[in-house]
Amino acid sequence: MSTIKKSGRPSINNNKRGKLIIAAKKLFVIYDYDKVSIRAIATEAGVDSALIRYYFQSKLGLFTAMVQQTAEPVVAQFDKQLNALSPDSAHELMTTYYQVMSQNPDFPKLIFKIASMQENEHSQVLKKILSDVLNPKNVKLFSLMKQQGLLQDHVDPLCMQISFFSMMVFPFLMPEFFKQVLQLDITPEFMTHLALQNQQLLQHGCIKPATTETKDIS
Template sequence: MKQVNKVGRPSENRDNRAKLIRSARELFVEQDYDKVSLREIAKKAQVDSALIRYYFQSKLGLFMAMLKETAAPVTEQLSKANQNIDEKSSELLMMTYYRVMSENPDFPKLMFKIASTPISDKNIDFQHILDQIFRPKHINLFASMQQQGLLKDGVDPLCAQISFFSMMIFPFLIPDRIKNTIGIKITPEFMLKLGQQNAQLLQFGCLNTPKNNTIESDK
């Protein structure tokens, strides 16, 4: 096995680590966790396989880092949304999610697969990862919005939360055959357009914004 140099140029170290994260994400989306080997990841990343143990200690360590780092922009926006809740919170979260996932359109399928797997001794680590990424206090956004008086009268916060999650997640779970039939391509440009339209659906359907109050008072 080649000797791994722990001292190198910072930019080269970052590049190698980023290549491993990117290659791991692609392979773990395509195949089950058990079927992906360290050698396969290193080959796809075009780096020495010993670097995986250097940066991540193990395949599980790489898998955990890949999930956390890919989801990081979304979880950061979730945290911000809960710290400073206003009528733009849901829109900003949705747009952040669409932006990140349009660059990794198969990643939500991986997250959905992990979340749908019954908990066992074999996959308990995966469930812990999801718990760390999506903490309950971070995803109860609409309950917090209701407490702030930001939801219209009659809007159930739990139902609004489910509608919101459906808008966020479903576009990335649509089977390829259906996407091809109706002419959908998950690109950053399309997701930006979809995000803007879904934000309007939320605004006029659920949110008690000043703009909506003006419209209703004019009727």
């Protein structure tokens, strides 16, 4: 029995949607946003360019979906930690970030690239997307920890926030030359190990030891 295809709409294939997001991440890291065409993304993904409009309505829609999908686990962990702060909040957030970004090592480069763009029509739109997804409240982690007495008295929360972001982001922005010199391979296994190392730095230098009130006694 023959199958009759409906005209006017491409068949749904979630794998093709995923391929478009992967292709978009790759090309937007290499080229400026306005230099990346719908056709180029589709060619990189190996799919029909009509699928971009079908799944995402436009190139901007694809870019937005790419950022949201990649950042979602990290944003969710931010929200979780902000709603229930503990001495382990920073470590748990860093671990999640490392796990996600070790699977998407070019994504921090893309965020850095967009955040550094000169102001123009495209940059304003792209930065607004980043701001909406990453949410400015998420930079308040250490200020809130300070207010709740979770940081050592000498720790400045703003400086701690900068140090924390540096530890989170630099491994993924590190020039290839440095990686070669250090013989460093950014794998999920190594990033888990690095998160544990950084946990020790945070616990011994910045975060107050857990008291009997904050310890889990279950």
